[in-house]
Amino acid sequence: MQASRDHAPLLAAEGLACRRGARLLFRGLSFRLEGGAACHVTGANGAGKTTLLRTLAGLASPFAGSVTRAGAAGLLAERSGLDPELPLAAALAFWFALDRVEDAGAIMARLRLAALAEVPVRYLSTGQHKRAALARLLGQRAPIWLLDEPLSGLDAASRALVSELVQAHCQGGGIALIASHQPLDVPGMTSFAIEDFAPAPQEEEA
Amino acid sequence: MIAALLRRDLAQFFPFTASGAALPVIFFIAVAMLYPFAVGPDAGLLARTGGGVLWIAALLAAVLPLDKLVARDIALGVFDQLRLRGVSEEAMMAVRLLAHWLSFGPPLMLATFPAAALLKLDGPAFDLLILGLAAGTPGLAAIGLIIAALTASLRAGAALSGLLLIPLALPILIFGAGALARQDAASLGFVGAISLLLVALAPFAAGAAIRAVREG
Numbered sequence: 409m410q411a412s413r414d415h416a417p418l419l420a421a422e423g424l425a426c427r428r429g430a431r432l433l434f435r436g437l438s439f440r441l442e443g444g445a446a447c448h449v450t451g452a453n454g455a456g457k458t459t460l461l462r463t464l465a466g467l468a469s470p471f472a473g474s475v476t477r478a479g480a481a482g483l484l485a486e487r488s489g490l491d492p493e494l495p496l497a498a499a500l501a502f503w504f505a506l507d508r509v510e511d512a513g514a515i516m517a518r519l520r521l522a523a524l525a526e527v528p529v530r531y532l533s534t535g536q537h538k539r540a541a542l543a544r545l546l547g548q549r550a551p552i553w554l555l556d557e558p559l560s561g562l563d564a565a566s567r568a569l570v571s572e573l574v575q576a577h578c579q580g581g582g583i584a585l586i587a588s589h590q591p592l593d594v595p596g597m598t599s600f601a602i603e604d605f606a607p608a609p610q611e612e613e614a
Numbered sequence: 615m616i617a618a619l620l621r622r623d624l625a626q627f628f629p630f631t632a633s634g635a636a637l638p639v640i641f642f643i644a645v646a647m648l649y650p651f652a653v654g655p656d657a658g659l660l661a662r663t664g665g666g667v668l669w670i671a672a673l674l675a676a677v678l679p680l681d682k683l684v685a686r687d688i689a690l691g692v693f694d695q696l697r698l699r700g701v702s703e704e705a706m707m708a709v710r711l712l713a714h715w716l717s718f719g720p721p722l723m724l725a726t727f728p729a730a731a732l733l734k735l736d737g738p739a740f741d742l743l744i745l746g747l748a749a750g751t752p753g754l755a756a757i758g759l760i761i762a763a764l765t766a767s768l769r770a771g772a773a774l775s776g777l778l779l780i781p782l783a784l785p786i787l788i789f790g791a792g793a794l795a796r797q798d799a800a801s802l803g804f805v806g807a808i809s810l811l812l813v814a815l816a817p818f819a820a821g822a823a824i825r826a827v828r829e830g
Contacts, residue, residue: 465694468828469829483695485691487689489694491622491626491690492690503695506615548698
């Protein structure tokens with residue numbers, strides 16, 4: 409969770425434009441987030457929030473513009489990367505081993521997953537699965553968090569937990585960019601709507 | 615990092631279950647069991663043609679594990695998460711190639727012992743068959759991985775895999791089964807060379823394919 413202090417993390421976009429297939433989703437998107445910043449991205453379904461996050465993570469190439477990312481990015485998305493047949497503890501153990509996590513038990517306890525350790529991932533409920541993905545994200549200790557709908561499927565207690573984790577992450581010098589339909593209770597969080605960068609109708613066929 | 619990847623891949627593909635190593639082996643043995651019923655129990659005919667039949671069985675068995683080889687981990691988001699940790703697609707695919715071959719090549723070679731007995735193959739013919747499979751299965755695994763990566767994002771990927779494998783695997787079959795027909799071990803050198811070439815190419819070809827899916 410603690411971002412490395414030797415060089416402050418940075419996430420910036422400059423004139424970013426992305427498209428899905430032939431359709432331009434947004435263009436001219438510029439922002440700059442430095443260590444400790446949290447930012448909430450809003451937008452209707454299909455507006456391009458997921459594409460934005462994948463582009464910022466470096467998993468997709470922008471159509472135009474550039475992304476600057478100083479520090480590793482952790483992505484919490486619909487696809488968690490956890491093996492559905494494996495018990496939760498074993499599925500997480502793979503990622504914890506890659507990320508050299510030593511306090512796996514503490515992370516699982518923090519996300520209230522300890523009792524689910526032996527349950528195969530495919531039997532987890534939506535909310536439990538999301539908490540498991542959050543555990544994977546915590547273990548990664550990436551300074552830049554890109555969270556795609558982190559609150560969907562979560563109960564009130566878990567939503568509060570997510571807010572708490574994001575706050576702790578930002579207080580530790582990390583960056584969080586959160587795409588969500590639901591409001592998040594994080595003090596000092598900025599926000600923008602992705603629709604503000606949607607192309608004018610005549611531009612759409614670009 | 616690489617060791618952890620290999621462990622996960624082997625845990626996925628190696629267990630002797632229907633989704634792991636069992637299906638190709640059962641298919642391979644089934645062909646060897648059925649062939650004598652189809653052509654009759656003439657030991658001379660079986661010994662003459664059995665090696666070629668086992669080569670075809672090995673080639674088609676190579677298609678069976680392909681549907682889960684790459685598509686599953688794309689759907690799970692595993693490759694995305696590995697990419698975020700700085701693992702290149704080429705490294706992911708090189709590890710997967712090794713795990714895929716280990717869970718398919720050696721089990722098939724073990725199954726060759728009972729299969730050859732069923733088809734009355736012995737002596738030099740058996741040696742040529744097992745050496746040929748040792749040289750050819752890495753190539754078949756490499757072709758399989760490339761095909762699995764190329765068809766991973768397609769709806770009818772599994773059906774396409776079989777069709778794509780046939781032309782690509784033809785050189786291995788010609789030299790591998792040809793060595794049996796001509797009783798000529800030199801052809802196996804060609805099988806090995808083709809296999810090496812394919813093994814060297816596969817991580818790059820498959821890596822480029824899953825990168826294209828990710829960016830798409």
